Amino acid sequence: MSWLETMKKSFHIGSRGEVPGGIWVKCETCGAILLRDRLIENLWVCDKCEYHFRITPNEYVELLFDKNTFSELFASVKDIDFLRFVDTKKYYQRIKTARSSTGFNSAIITGTGKIDGHKVASGMMDFRFIGGSLSSSVGEKIVRLADYAIDKKLPVIMITQSGGARMQESTTALMQMAKASAAIGLLAEAKLPYIVILTNPTTGGVTASFAMLGDIHFAEPKALIGFAGPRVIKEAMKCELPEGFQKSQFLLEHGYCDKIVSRHHMKTEVSKVLGLLMD
C-alpha cells in the first residue's frame, strides 16, 4: 500500500460497520469524531454524548451473559418468501442477503444462558436483518422461546431492535404481533419475569406488541422508541416534533419505561432485577 493510500485510509471517517478498516468513526448523534478502538473498548458508546451505537446480538451475548454460557435455540427457523413479494428487490433476495451478511437465519436470535449465575431464556433482535422486522420466523421463535421458558421456569430477557412488522409478509406478519403477544400472555400467566431492553430503534408493530408488554422496561440512552415513525407523525400533524420526542427519556417521562440503563450497567441491572424477582 502506498503512503498516500495508508494516509487516506487512516483518515477515512465512516459510520459503524461501513468501513471495516477505518480507524475513525463519526457519532451519529453529536457528530464527534471517535477513535474506533476506544469506541469498541467503550462498548460502542460515544463518550461525548452517551449515544449508544447499534450493536449486534453477538455483542449483546458478550455484554450480558457469563462467559461461554449462551447457547442458541431454534437457530434453524428461517424466513421464506411465501408471497413471492417483489418491491424494488425480490423478497427472497433480501432474505438471502440478510442471511449471508449476518450469519443468522432470522431477525431474532433466541437462546439460553446465564446472567451472573441466573439462568435465563433470551431473544435478541438484529436490525441488520431487514431492519429487524417482525416476520413469521421471528414470531415463531418468540413463541418457542416463551414455551421453552415456561417449561424450564426461566425468566425471559428480550432485546428489541426493529423497524416494525415485515411488509414483505403482509397480513401474516401483522398476525405475528398477536402471536407473540399471546406467547407473552402465557409467560405472564406462568408468573415468569419478562424483561424488555429497548434499543435503538424500536418502532411500529414490535412496539405495539411484545416490546411494550414487559414486567420491566429498560431502555438504552437516546434510543428511538415509538409506535408511528417520526416522519409519519410530522406529516400527519404538519408541525415540528418536540426536542427528544420518542427518545428513551421521553418514554421514561411518560411512564412507558422503568429506567434508562447504559450498556455499561446493563448486566448489573438485569441481574439485580432477576435477584429481586426470582428465586
Next chain:
Amino acid sequence: MPERYLLDFEEPMRRIRHQIREMEDWSDRDPEYTKNEIKRLEDQEKRLSDEIYSNLTSWQRVQIARHPQRPHTLDYIKKMTTDFIELHGDRKTGDDPAMVAGFAKIGDIPVAVIGQQKGHDNESRIKRNFGMPNPEGYRKALRIMKLAEKFSRPVLSFVDTPGAFPGIEAEEHGQGEAIARNLMEMSMLQTPIIVTIIGEGGSGGALGIGVGDKIVMLENSWYSVIAPESCAMILMRSTEKKDKLTESLKLTAQDLKKLGLIDNIIKEPVGGAHNDPDLVAKRLKADILKILPELMKTSGTNLVKQRIHKFKAMGRWSE
C-alpha cells in the same frame, strides 16, 4: 336517496345513469317510449356493471372499502342489534370518538360491541378522526371487553380503520403499549370474541381490536400490515405502482381466506355494501348468530386455548 358517489373505475356508469334519469324525467310525456328506453338502458347498465364488478382488482376493492357512503360500525350496530347502550371513556385519560363501545342484544343474546367509527360527512369525519383511534380508544375497548368477560358476555368487534392515529399525543399516551396490551388481553380473554372487518383493516390499529375466535371479513374490505400506498411510498418511494403492490400484499378477503388468516367472508351486493346496507347487516347478523352458540358452549379456558392455538398456527417459515 342521495346521489351515489362513483369511484374512478365506476365512471363509465355515470353516463348511463344520467341517461336513465333524463328518461325518467321525460316519462310523463311519452310513457310507452320511455319505458322501453329505460329498460334498454338498464340492461346496458347491468352488462356494464357485471363487467366492472366481476373482476375487481385488489386496489379497486380497497377503494370500495373506503367508499364515503360505506356503512360504518354504528350503522351495523343499529341494523343488527337492539337495546344498544353506548359507554364512554377509558377511566384513565378520556373518551375517544374514533372508537365506540357498549352493550346490546343480537337476537336474544346480550353482547358487548366495540369498533372503530368513521364519520359520514366532513364534520363527523373530523370528530371521529377518520376512524383513527388514540390510545384512549384502545383502552376504552379493553375496558368494555373486561366487563364482557366479567359478566360472561361475548364480544363483537367491528374493525374499520386506516390505522391507529400517528400523533404526538398518541405517542405521549403510549399508542404502542395500548395496542400491545389489547393483543395480549384479547388472547387471554375468557369469553367469545367474533371480529368482523367491515371496511379498512389498517395494520396494528386494526389488530388492536382484532384478536378473536372467529375472524369474519366483508367481501370488499381489506386487511394488511400497512396501507398499500404507504407501503408503496416506503418500499418504492412512489405511489405509482400501488396497483401492483396492492395485489402483492394479498389483502383482500379472498386472499386472506386462502392464506388461512380469516374464517368467513360475507358477500356484499354488486358494487359494495353501500348499495344495500340492510342486506349486508342481515347476512352478517345471520353469520354471527350461526357462530355464537358453539362458542358460547365452550368454556373460557378452552376458548383461550383454542384462540392461542389459532394464532400460533399463523405464519410461514422453514426449518
